[in-house]
Amino acid sequence: MPYIIADPRRGIEDLIVRRAEVFREKQGIDLRTGHPVSHIDRKSKTVTGTSLEGKPFAAHYDKLLIATGADPIMPDVSGSDLPGVMALKSLQDGRRIKNFITPKNVKQVVIIGMGYIALEMCDSLHALGIKVSMVKPNPRFLPWLEENLAAVVKNTVTSNAVQVHAGHRVQRIVQTGTGYRVVCRDLTLDCDMVLVGIGVTPNSEMAAAADIELGPRSAIAVDRFLKTSDADIYAAGDCADAFHVVTGQKTWMPLALRASRAGWAVADNVCGRQLQLPGVAGSAAFKVFDMQVAGTGLNLEQARQAGFDPVENMIKTQSRGHAYPGAAAIRVNMIGDRRTGRLLGVQMVGREGVAHRINAPAVALHGQMTVAQFSQTDLAYAPPFGPTWDPCLTAANQLLKKL
Numbered sequence: 001m002p003y004i005i006a007d008p009r010r011g012i013e014d015l016i017v018r019r020a021e022v023f024r025e026k027q028g029i030d031l032r033t034g035h036p037v038s039h040i041d042r043k044s045k046t047v048t049g050t051s052l053e054g055k056p057f058a059a060h061y062d063k064l065l066i067a068t069g070a071d072p073i074m075p076d077v078s079g080s081d082l083p084g085v086m087a088l089k090s091l092q093d094g095r096r097i098k099n100f101i102t103p104k105n106v107k108q109v110v111i112i113g114m115g116y117i118a119l120e121m122c123d124s125l126h127a128l129g130i131k132v133s134m135v136k137p138n139p140r141f142l143p144w145l146e147e148n149l150a151a152v153v154k155n156t157v158t159s160n161a162v163q164v165h166a167g168h169r170v171q172r173i174v175q176t177g178t179g180y181r182v183v184c185r186d187l188t189l190d191c192d193m194v195l196v197g198i199g200v201t202p203n204s205e206m207a208a209a210a211d212i213e214l215g216p217r218s219a220i221a222v223d224r225f226l227k228t229s230d231a232d233i234y235a236a237g238d239c240a241d242a243f244h245v246v247t248g249q250k251t252w253m254p255l256a257l258r259a260s261r262a263g264w265a266v267a268d269n270v271c272g273r274q275l276q277l278p279g280v281a282g283s284a285a286f287k288v289f290d291m292q293v294a295g296t297g298l299n300l301e302q303a304r305q306a307g308f309d310p311v312e313n314m315i316k317t318q319s320r321g322h323a324y325p326g327a328a329a330i331r332v333n334m335i336g337d338r339r340t341g342r343l344l345g346v347q348m349v350g351r352e353g354v355a356h357r358i359n360a361p362a363v364a365l366h367g368q369m370t371v372a373q374f375s376q377t378d379l380a381y382a383p384p385f386g387p388t389w390d391p392c393l394t395a396a397n398q399l400l401k402k403l
Contacts, residue, residue: 001094002117006124008102012094032057040064040210042230063232063270066207066220067263070200070238070254075112079173084180085194088117097195106130106192110182112170114141118197119153119288122162125195126289132162133189135182136198139167144299146333148314149349156291165189200254202239215241217252224276226266234269236262243279245366246297246344247306253282283362285355292354296362297345300335309338313399317391319353321383328352332395334361334371336403341370346392353386360392371396371403 004010023029035057037049048058072087074080084104086097100106108131111118122132134157141164142150158164168184175181179192202219213229215221220235222228224243228235238254240262258280268275285294303310312335320327330350337344346361348354364374375396381388389397 001088001091002120002124005094005098005101005121006127008128012091012098015091015094037206040066040206040212040233042210042212042233045232061232063234065263065266065270066212066228066233066235066239067237068203068206068239071203072196073199073201074196075170075173075198077170077172079175079180080196082173082175082180082194084175084192085173085196087196088121089200097193100193101128101130104192108133108179108191109193109195110135110180110189110191111195111197112136112182113196113198114164114166115197115199116284116286118195119157120286121195121197122157123288126160126162133165133191134162135165135168135170135184135187135189137167137169141166142293145293145295145349146299146312146314146347149293149331149333149347152331152349153288153291153293156289160289200238202252202254204239207235207239215250215252217241219252221250224278225269225274226262226277227269234266236266242277245279245281245368248279249306251280251282253280255280255282255284257283278366281362281365283358285358287355290351291349292351293349294354294358295345295347296358297343297365298335299345299347303335303337303344308342308344310335310344311338311399311402312336313395313402315391315395315398317394318387319350319391320385321381321387324383330354330357330391332391334392334395334399336371336399338403341372341403343369343371343374343396346395348391353391357386357390357392360390371399375400 020031020033023031034052037047039048046058046060050056072089109125111134114134114136125132141154168187170184172183180194182189204218204220207220213221219241220239222235222240226234226236237259241250241252244251265275265277281296283296300310300312314333316331318327319330328351330353332348335345343364379390
């Protein structure tokens with residue numbers, strides 16, 4: 001959605017993959033839009049609710065899939081419900097933002113939060129000629145990212161005239177005669193629109209009300225078959241938890257590939273093809289201005305909390321072969337376990353060659369490879385795409401010296 005919002009020629013409808021009538025007419029699926037479910041009765045195996053027209057309904061199930069997704073977290077401050085204060089999660093949110101910017105002649109936006117969506121929206125709003133200020137209570141910019149890598153990303157953001165105010169907690173949002181004002185204890189920011197990007201929370205309240213077990217971050221707990229604590233109820237997508245392939249422990253990672261893969265797995269399991277999912281590594285990538293940011297596995301603090309004895313090392317090299325034109329700096333931070341030598345996680349930033357390069361260590365994490373084993377993998381080389389020693393291999397070789 002951030003990329004569609006940045007393009008005045010495109011509408012949010014471009015993101016619709018399959019329309020409701022296709023499910024009904026082509027595939028014969030009884031798809032009931034406008035029917036919000038309010039209650040799950042596990043004893044009678046029935047879901048009930050009231051349609052948008054006010055008519056009560058009930059539906060019996062043999063097997064049930066809960067795929068209620070996640071909701072954006074809104075700040076618990078006065079003014080968060082004002083018409084110009086918006087979050088970006090659903091297509092309707094995207095329409096609302098896009099339809100607000102032009103008619104209201106938005107020239108300045110305050111973004112509360114500095115996560116993936118917040119930074120992508122920062123980039124998109126800047127492309128529309130809108131001034132952007134970002135604010136959050138945590139004094140660290142991208143705290144999950146290694147400090148030197150985070151500094152590179154922050155410098156990219158601020159060099160594009162974005163004001164970054166980390167370490168400021170929003171106390172209230174007020175409507176003024178000309179727009180809105182975001183008020184912190186020692187900071188006041190005026191704007192035409194406020195965008196909230198402080199994260200999401202699993203939409204698991206209905207499951208909890210049905211006494212279905214919850215996991216990390218109150219996500220619905222599922223086993224490797226995607227079954228909940230009720231053998232006839234499955235959960236998939238951003239409302240459900242997962243196993244982490246590095247720690248083997250439960251985690252909650254609301255990422256697109258996991259959500260889609262889990263939905264496929266539930267379909268197989270309901271239809272009698274027993275399928276287990278091994279878990280997630282937390283592989284993710286995003287772009288902000290001309291900088292690519294990617295990571296997979298654990299960062300240093302997560303590794304410590306998981307009981308490992310982590311060692312990290314950061315290298316800086318080039319995105320292309322020696323003397324090949326157009327090379328850009330690429331930085332790789334790699335983490336390994338001192339006791340076992342196992343690869344635990346990788347992060348990298350650079351203007352090119354980052355987003356797809358992170359997939360190699362992601363596969364290594366799924367294979368539970370050691371840093372030494374990964375350092376011996378046969379990765380492709382050609383000068384337009386990287387140096388003879390791929391940046392990931394260089395990072396592994398340097399980390400081995402510390403291990």
